């Protein structure tokens with residue numbers, strides 16, 4: 001028997017979100033049913049719903065930053081129990097058998113991992129995401145929320161399920177720690193969490209935001225320096241001065257100008273996913289033997305490691321809690337870079 005739960009759903013790229021009832025499947029032996037308390041709005045939800053990445057599957061309930069409580073578990077589930085506080089990120093299934101899955105990088109599953117919303121699962125059903133009252137997820141894809149977080153922090157813990165792991169992975173991959181000069185480009189949902197995590201890793205962190213509007217906040221998140229890149233003199237002043245640049249911007253940026261900020265052997269790590277191509281001249285790479293890299297979120301073991309790290313270091317996202325009725329407006333606000341710094345839906349407001 002399926003369970004009917006309240007949700008927000010869009011009928012097309014241009015349509016507003018409507019309150020609907022969504023069917024959640026009956027539990028399979030390795031499933032976990034989660035009562036969703038908070039759901040973050042990631043810019044990827046907006047790219048998807050507005051079909052900026054190509055055709056989307058409608059009706060669509062987005063949401064891949066999910067936090068809630070376990071309501072029920074299937075008979076084979078041993079890792080989660082009723083009452084546990086848990087999170088779900090960008091994937092809800094993968095083959096768990098290929099080299100990528102065996103390496104704990106389920107997001108690169110060779111069979112094709114199943115995204116949390118808007119894609120066909122292995123059972124043929126289209127997945128629907130976190131802007132809803134409940135979700136049913138295979139146990140492997142459920143993350144434990146550490147006890148060190150208390151309930152008052154849960155809204156801020158929610159964005160760690162995507163923004164947290166997406167920024168933690170590259171920072172760790174590039175060995176960020178004391179003495180590393182890290183520049184975070186764009187102080188939005190991902191960027192502000194990236195600043196907090198890089199600071200917790202002990203790095204010397206700079207914010208590279210378009211304007212000075214977020215300066216006080218950027219410094220309060222743990223950055224030592226803050227630069228407004230609308231002032232082009234910044235590119236001369238900071239030439240060759242970063243080991244790692246983390247680009248979190250969701251639209252095209254003049255990447256060559258930013259590449260010039262990298263020191264010898266420095267790396268530009270791109271996690272932003274704009275519809276436009278990123279263009280770099282060969283000489284931006286040759287000079288100072290610079291590198292350019294990218295990654296998609298992170299695997300499940302690393303997501304658990306990230307959330308444990310954040311609990312240990314007191315890192316949570318800075319959020320605006322919003323109601324279901326505000327989601328359309330907040331999509332526009334996210335695009336204009338005006339959210340401080342992640343919008344999180346209070347799912348208690350989903351009932352029609």
Ligand code: NAP
Pocket residue numbers: 041042043044045047162163166185186187188189190191208209210211214248249250251252253270271272273274295296297334335336337338341
């Ligand atoms: P967001 O909250 O909108 O933040 C992006 C920030 O980029 C804005 O706050 C703004 O910061 C800056 N920005 C926006 N428009 C800009 C423009 N035209 N030129 C320069 N800077 C601009 O978005 P998000 O949720 O952090 O996501 C960021 C991107 O990462 C999106 O493309 C998203 O799809 C992608 N993403 C990728 C992964 C992955 O696995 N790789 C995971 C999640 C999200 P300032 O105001 O400070 O300039």
Ligand code: ZN
Pocket residue numbers: 042043044045064090162163
């Ligand atoms: Zn996301």
